[in-house]
Amino acid sequence: MNRIELTCNPFIKSALKNRYPQLAVFIVMLIGYIFAILAGLIGTPVGSHNFSIVFVWIAWWAILILVAVPFFGRGWCAVCPIPLPGEWLQRGAVLAPPEKKPTWLNLRVPKVFRNIWLQNISFLLLALFSSVLLTTPNITGIVLAAMLFAAIGLSTIFERRAFCRYLCPVGGFIGLYSQTAPIELRIKDKQVCVKCEGKPCYNGSSAGYGCPWDVFPGGLTKNTYCGLCMECIRTCPHDNIAVNLRPFSADLARPSTRMDEAFKAFIMLGSAMIYAGVLLGPWGALKDAAYNVGSSAWFIYAAVFLAIIFGVLPGLFTVAVYLPIAFAPRNHVTTRSKSLRQRFAQFSNSLIPLGLMFWVAFSLSFVLTNASYILGALSDPLGLGWNLFGTANAAWQPMLTSILAPAQTLALVGGLIWSARTAQKAANEVKVSPTPVILYCFIATSLMLWLLL
């Protein structure tokens, strides 16, 4: 399947160019986000009856991981409220660029931070405290508020969206998995960009802002760092930007060689497996260790968590990548022309579909088991005894239990096949065997199946 340009449709194009539809969604999202903070801070401490827990960690999470990321990539970032107040402050405007820009520091983020290591760390911090975060409303409220204020603070110091690009714990994994989505924003004709004066898509113009994600759209080859904000559609004077429908995982044909991105794949894969064990597994001692933050058992849990993510998983993967090189003939030029480090990063791309499907399978359990809380929290979001829509007393019951196991199995097996195909393509490029990497994916999938079913 080749690409289909969605922006050929005049209705879609004008809806994307116009700032008002996006603003309307932004405002609804921002109100919901601020309400989630307040609910977390002043609502009932019972997580299953508090809007912040139920709507953030069940409803939003379900939409994000089961729909938004697999089908729209960074689509969530296009309507996410977190960077808005900071961005409005930085721009001195809510809609189109103002005549006179405010004078913030507008510094460039130091080079040492221009990667996703900080996002990896921020995600790991949330992951290590997740058992408390997912069940305690005031901790959720504090974390949501901290993200909002961090985004505001960074917008007043650094240019563009420094928080989204380098710090947001959610943005890191959305970017990684957005490479598999069947949607992309790209230029239509490279030559037009070469001749374009002033590059307003990056530098901004009276029609709109320069790319808030610090990306030059003319050089985009993958979805990872394009936040789908649509500014470049508004600023490009040559109508050279398109939003396309494309085959799934098209970006993975061009593997990354960055270690920060490679480790993001391991962090996500390992976290899904550990969460499945902690939240859905039958091991009481493991659960206790994860929930008792600060206890000696928790420190052991945290150490094992990090050892799995930074030691066991990448260590075994290194072996899987090294084996075909070790057994290649001495004169096999292609095999020996790249370092093990490059190969490691390149093949870690195969773990992207696998990790995404691990999260889909895990989230199906988590979400279907807890979705019935949504009705109650809708009618009584703060747990104060309200009954706004007559659903406050809806009984808890797991949903669609009969299809859960088959759906999870389908997701995991589908992820394995998808990853195996990605590994095969990467191996074909360098003419080595993909078998050890596929075996690695098979063992990880078997383990996840055992944890979930």
Ligand code: SF4
């Ligand atoms: S990177 Fe994070 S804060 Fe920024 S738009 Fe995406 S989810 Fe929101």
Ligand code: SF4
């Ligand atoms: S403004 Fe349009 S034509 Fe010019 S560099 Fe950007 S995308 Fe290319």
Ligand code: SF4
């Ligand atoms: S300006 Fe264009 S390239 Fe930059 S984040 Fe927005 S949509 Fe993506």
